[in-house]
Amino acid sequence: MNSHVEAVPEEEPASKRAFITLSVMLATIMQALDTTIANVALPHMKGTMSATQDQISWVLTSYIVASAIAMPLTGFVAARIGRKRLFLFSVVGFTFASVLCGAAQSLEQIILFRLLQGIFGASLVPLSQSVLLDTYPTEQHGSAMAMWGVGVMVGPILGPSLGGWLTEYYNWRWVFYINVPFGIMAWLGIAAYVKETKLDPDRRFDLFGFALLGIAIGSLQMFLDRGESLNWFSSLEVIIEASLAALTFYMFAVHMFTHRAPFLDPMMFKDRNYVVGLLFGFMIGVILLATMALLPPFLQNLMGYPVLDVGLLLTPRGFGTMTGMMIVGRLSGKVDLRYLVTIGLLLMIVSLWQMTKFSVDVTRWEIVWTGTVQGLGLGLVFVPLSTLTFSTLAPRYRNEGTALYSLVRNIGSSIGISLVTTYLSHRVQINHAVYAEHINHFNPALQDAVQKGVYDLSTTSGLVNLNNMVTKQASIFGYLQDFRFMMYVCIIMLPLLVLLRRPGASK
Known part of the structure; x- marks a missing residue:
């Protein structure tokens, strides 16, 4: 097995913790915002680049695939060059790639720069999570994850409305230029306050294992992103991508459990909370962005709302999420986190059940309150789930553990969007x-x-x-049937709660 250096969080002064939290949150928001902010600008990019719908979709596909392949590298690279150095390098690279995307003059250029953006941005979210877990003592991990979760969840929720506003009143290029002030402030804070971790120069790189995982993730993302437009398994390209993903995932799993020094340490998966948390995170990923993929076209195409009104109607969902996270931050350490997850799931079920009753006569108030309740439920689920997932995992696994957790959640989001759009058309x-x-x-x-x-x-x-x-x-x-499908996903998650242990309940 790989040799590891145990990283035990040291007690930091409260003021220093605040600056560290602010800095890593800026990096998290910057990356999370970029997952959805560019979507609304695609029609404008399409006109500027004189591209077809199929061609312009590569602006999204290139970012998603590059980010997914590069994310598992976070643990290894952080161990070899240091977590702080990797963090700073990623912030600089992501910000510079954002400027290049905004200045792109051709379709080929913007696809290339989006690839760079995905590669550099892949490690920002898992690194920010591991930094906060090491900065705060164990009893304050719930509060730390609440603050981290604001960036992870509110970014994608507010992305479409912010992107629509920037595109409407300025130019589509500003959806990329907006990252520059975030990147500068994040770099200054990380450089000044985040501590460097010890290096592990003896750690070997499992090139074959990474190649298998990279091919598997890339093929899966291509399969999910291209499947709908190519009519799924009636296309030879989609069949090849699905087969390649299945084969390489199987080969990677066998390699991981049989190789002496695998790319991912299988000892992580002996931790029950972590494994259940990965499964939970995957299913939350299905819900997180799937609703955001359905509501804008429902409101625009069927209800006739303009794009700015759609953004305003969906914004309260973000405020509901922030409220839920603030509640978790205050109650962390005082109540069993599993109770908060249960309440959050029940709120999401109620919200989705109400959405199955939507009609062409649905009022703005109904759209706002169901979105707010759903956002509140997501806030109550997401943060306690992150805390419970890492509550019993050894600190030496945090860098690669957080990277895998973010990767699984992102794959869940990709699968969720593909599922709901395909189910809708069917x-x-x-x-x-x-x-x-x-x-x-x-x-x-x-x-x-x-x-x-x-x-x-x-x-x-x-x-x-x-x-x-x-x-x-x-x-x-069809939209109402999709909302009902997501409600069933939330119901299925409820029994998994019995598998989670309370922090400190296991060795």
Whole structure:
């Protein structure tokens, strides 16, 4: 097995802790914001770069794939060059790559610079989490994770509204330039206050293991990102990507448990809380961004809201998340964290259940309060879950443990978005076919609409209008079925709580 240096957190003065927390949170927000802020600017980039929809989607795909492949390297690189050096190098690289993205003049350039952004940004979130865990004593880990969680969860939630505002009033390039002040402040704070860790020069790099994991993650992300546009398994490219991902994941698992010095130390997986936390994190990832992928098109395409109004309607979800995290910060150490996770999951279930009742007549208030309740539930789940996951894990595993935790959550988000979008298109087709069966001369509602002049079935335009109405109703019901699917995911998570131990309950 790899040799490790045990990292025991030292007691830091409160003022120094505050500066460390602020600095790493800025880095976290910068990276988390970039996962969604560029989405709303894609149509404007498409026009500037004279690209097709399929071509411009690589702006997102390149970032996601590069970040996913580079993230598992965090533990090894931090052990060899030092966590602080890696942190500073990543902040500088991410900020500079953001400037290059904003200045890009062609599609090839922006895809290349987004690749660099993904590589440099991959380690920011796991490093910020491990720094905070080492900065605060064990009894304050709940509060530390609450502050860290604000950046991780609020960034993706506020990204679309901030990106829409910048694109509307300035230019799409500003969705990248906005990272510059965050990057400068984060670098100054980390350089001044974060301590360097001890190096582990004897740690060997398992190139074969990393290659297998990198190919597996890259193939999986490509499969998830390209599957919808290529009609999934009817495409040879998608079949190759799925097969390659399955084969290399299997080979990596066998290699990890049989090699003398594997890329990931399998001893981490002897910790029950950590393994259950990984599973929980994956499922939370499914919920976290899937709702944000569904609500904007639902509000814009079916409800007719402009993009800025959509951003404003979704913003309270972020405030609900921050409120939940502040509650966790105050209650940490005073109540069993598993109770907070239970309450959070129940709030998410209630919110999603209410969303299954949405219609074209849904009011702004209903959209706001269901989003706020869901955000509050996410805040109550995310932070205690992070604390419980690492409560019994040995400190020497924190760098690679946090990297794997972030990676699994990101993969969950990618799978979640692919699942809900594919399920939506599938259900819309089925719903349309079912509704169309009732469009006949024996339907009293249709007869009444024809008599009132709502539809003129003797003309082509009248038939088109009727078909558009059926498609709209089928789409609305498809979204509601997606919300119900996510509600079931939350219900499935509840029994997993019994597998989590309280901090200090196990050796």
